[in-house]
Every structure is written in structure tokens, then in C-alpha cells.
Amino acid sequence: MSRLIADGLTKEFGDTVALEDVSFEIPDGEFVVVLGVSGSGKSTLLRCLNGLTEPTSGAVRLDGESVTEPREDVAMIFQQHNIIDNMSAFSNALTGALHRSRYVESVLQLHASEEKYRALDALDTVGLLEEAQQKARRMSGGQQQRVGIARALVQRPNVLLADEPVASLDPGSAQQVMRYLRTAASDRDLTALISLHQVNLARKFGQRFIGLRDGRKVFDGYREEFTMDVIDEIYGDVDTEGMFARTDGDGGADKGRTRPSSDRSATGERTPAVGASEGADP
Numbered sequence: 518m519s520r521l522i523a524d525g526l527t528k529e530f531g532d533t534v535a536l537e538d539v540s541f542e543i544p545d546g547e548f549v550v551v552l553g554v555s556g557s558g559k560s561t562l563l564r565c566l567n568g569l570t571e572p573t574s575g576a577v578r579l580d581g582e583s584v585t586e587p588r589e590d591v592a593m594i595f596q597q598h599n600i601i602d603n604m605s606a607f608s609n610a611l612t613g614a615l616h617r618s619r620y621v622e623s624v625l626q627l628h629a630s631e632e633k634y635r636a637l638d639a640l641d642t643v644g645l646l647e648e649a650q651q652k653a654r655r656m657s658g659g660q661q662q663r664v665g666i667a668r669a670l671v672q673r674p675n676v677l678l679a680d681e682p683v684a685s686l687d688p689g690s691a692q693q694v695m696r697y698l699r700t701a702a703s704d705r706d707l708t709a710l711i712s713l714h715q716v717n718l719a720r721k722f723g724q725r726f727i728g729l730r731d732g733r734k735v736f737d738g739y740r741e742e743f744t745m746d747v748i749d750e751i752y753g754d755v756d757t758e759g760m761f762a763r764t765d766g767d768g769g770a771d772k773g774r775t776r777p778s779s780d781r782s783a784t785g786e787r788t789p790a791v792g793a794s795e796g797a798d799p
């Protein structure tokens with residue numbers, strides 16, 4: 518668990534201001550969804566938080582320490598999960614431990630049994646223990662992304678960042694991956710920040726929401742404050758109809774564009790247990 522702070526983050530690429538004076542503080546163990554139209558600065562924000570992109574001004578702090586480069590305790594999951602097709606789910610997950618291996622060990626794939634256990638445990642967390650020996654190329658997009666999550670977990674992070682992890686998946690797989698992500702973060706007390714396009718998925722799995730528009734933070738709040746007016750403020754004139762992707766595999770309640778409930782008991786508490794807002798285990 519770790520406390521993550523963005524303090525006045527601004528990032529300029531030439532004349533483009535990708536982020537403008539973005540500040541927030543995320544307490545230990547919170548599950549935050551970042552929303553915004555394409556180009557609003559979501560990826561730039563996540564890359565700054567991970568130390569992959571240096572902000573033009575402002576700073577990122579994790580438990581009081583400046584984040585200026587990628588760190589072992591901050592894992593990042595990308596839309597393109599970059600797992601290795603030719604390797605099994607287990608071997609892919611194990612690569613999350615590479616930074617702890619010496620060069621010779623990693624070349625010879627000599628992993629300590631503790632790391633192997635960790636890889637199996639991570640695959641179990643994402644529901645792929647029985648597929649551990651399956652080659653990644655034989656897995657579906659959703660399964661491959663779950664292997665990517667397992668690999669991130671093997672890194673033993675305190676903070677989990679995911680940049681549109683379900684953007685290329687069909688609605689059912691996207692929901693499943695989000696559910697595993699939420700479970701993984703909850704089980705391991707990770708502080709998590711996930712960028713998403715789909716508003717319904719955000720509502721279903723998010724605990725706190727940060728909205729970006731033209732690089733500026735236009736919303737930062739919890740479920741009961743995340744209203745249709747807020748969604749309109751984040752998305753402006755962009756038609757959000759298509760972003761309310763169907764999220765219930767069983768054809769349940771979240772179909773279509775519906776007004777978010779402001780009823781806490783219906784939407785779950787600020788710190789709901791995984792699945793508390795949806796009533797389902799992975």
C-alpha cells in the first residue's frame with residue numbers, strides 16, 4: 518500500500534499542453550479510474566506517475582519520495598500487454614520477477630522456487646492457474662491481458678497503473694479483466710489508477726474518479742458525486758452514448774446510458790469490497 522501524490526503536474530510537448538497543473542492525492546489502497554476523451558492526457562498522466570515521462574513542471578511523490586524514473590514498486594499495465602506469444606502463461610508471469618534476478622539467472626531462466634510460487638499465485642488471482650502451461654498465443658485477448666496483470670503482480674508492486682487495459686477487448690472480456698484487476702488490487706492492498714474509455718465500466722468498478730479534459734483535472738470525486746452532469750463536464754460535446762458499453766455479461770442492469778445512482782447503498786461504499794457494487798466474484 519502506498520500514498521501517491523501528483524503535485525501540479527504539467528507536461529508540454531512543444532506547443533501541446535498534454536497536462537496542465539494536475540494535482541491529487543491517492544491514499545493507500547484506493548482504486549481510482551481516470552476518464553477523459555482521447556487526447557485529454559490520461560496516458561501522459563499515467564506515464565508521469567510511473568516516471569516514464571518527465572513532467573515539464575510539478576512532481577510525483579510516492580510515500581514522500583520523488584518518482585523520477587520507473588520503479589519496481591510501481592507496476593504498469595498497457596493496452597498492448599506485450600506478453601511473449603511463444604511463452605506459456607507461467608513463463609510470462611515469471612518475467613515480472615526479472616528485475617530481482619541476476620543476468621545469468623534470467624538468461625538461463627533459473628528462478629527461485631519462491632518466484633515460481635509467486636507466478637502461480639498471481640495466475641491464480643487472475644483465474645488462470647489451470648492455463649499456466651498454455652502458450653500465450655493460444656489464449657484470448659482477455660486471457661492475455663490477465664497474464665499481463667499476473668506479470669505485474671509478480672513484480673510485487675505497491676502501486677498498480679493501467680493505461681486503458683481493456684480498450685481492445687469485447688465487452689464481456691473487458692468486464693472480466695476489470696473484475697480481476699479490482700480483485701488483485703483489493704487482495705493485495707494495492708493503490709490502483711486505471712484509465713478507461715467506457716463510462717459504465719468505470720462506474721461499475723471505480724471507487725474514485727478523476728476526469729481530465731484538455732489536460733486539466735475537471736473532476737475528482739467518489740461514486741455518489743459521479744453524476745451525469747459530471748460525465749458531461751468531462752466529455753463536453755463528445756457523444757458518450759457509445760462509451761456506455763454493456764457491462765453485464767448476464768444482460769443485467771448496466772445496459773445503455775443510465776443515470777448513475779447517487780444512492781450509496783446501491784452503488785457501494787467508498788471502500789467497497791471487490792464486487793460489492795456488482796455482487797459477483799470473478
Ligand SMILES: Nc1ncnc2c1ncn2[C@@H]1O[C@H](COP(=O)(O)OP(=O)(O)OP(=O)(O)O)[C@@H](O)[C@H]1O
Pocket residue numbers: 530533534535553554555556557558559560561562
Ligand atoms: N510523445 C508525445 N509527443 C507529442 N505529443 C504528445 C506525446 N504524447 C502525447 N502527446 C499529446 O498530448 C495530448 C495528450 O495525449 P495522451 O496520449 O496523454 O491522451 P489520452 O487521453 O491518453 O489519449 P488516448 O485516449 O487517445 O490514449 C495529445 O494532444 C497528444 O497528441
